Amino acid sequence: MGTTAGVGRRGRRPGPADPFGGADARAGDAVVRVSGGFSAGVIRHHGDGATSRGYPxxxxxxxxxGLEDAGEAALDEITSPAFVLRDHGRVVAAAGYRAWPRRTAHLSVLTAPEARGRGLARVTGSAAVAHALSTGLLPQWRARPAASRCVAAALGFEELGSQLSFEVAAAIA
Incomplete structure (x- = not known):
């Protein structure tokens, strides 16, 4: 059982500058240099489904x-392009979204443990939000961990509610 903060946007544009240059993934994979020696890129999926399984x-x-953080981020469920930051060719942060009903973009953001605390989630998250907005979707961010809530707030999301989830155990006969 767990609770989730519901975080939504109220018509504000993404916070930090977009190092992806307003990246349009439909134009192809883009790579640009950003401060700190990182390179930013947009990866279009190359698999049978538009999930991270198509993004090696x-x-x-x-x-x-790790399983817990990767499960929380749920990048394996994204249907958008993946917005990534690389350090020496290795992806250290990524974001994208899964298109949900009613024109909703459910965001997914993940940063490598050794690269956390440097604003990388804000950079990739901002690119995913900008992309979702450009396609007419309303971004939403399910933020459980405190760090995720901080990133969501930095991008202009506000807590709008909570979600309670539980699993009913099978009856023992």
Whole structure:
């Protein structure tokens, strides 16, 4: 059982400058240099479904982050392009979203443990939010961990509610 903060945007544009240059993933994979020696890129999926299974570099990031963090981020469920930051060719942060009903973009953001605390989630998250808005979707961010809530707030999201989830155990006969 757990609770989730519901975080939503109220018509504000993404916070930090977009190092992806308003990246339009439909134009192809983009790579630009950003401060700190990182390179930013947009990866279009190359698999049977539009999930991180089509993004081998993102799968390596999920593995490095561990099951709990990767499960929380749910990058394996994104249907958007993956917005990534690389350090020496290795993906250290990624974001994207899964298109939900009613024109909703459910965001997913993950940063490698050794790269946290440097604003990388804000950078990739901002790119995913900008992309969702450009396609007419309303971004939403389910923020449980405190760090995730901080990133969501930095991008202009506000807590709008909470979600309670539980699993009913099977009856024992």
């Amino acid at each position: 570099d993102v799968r390596l990031l999920e593995h490095a982050a």
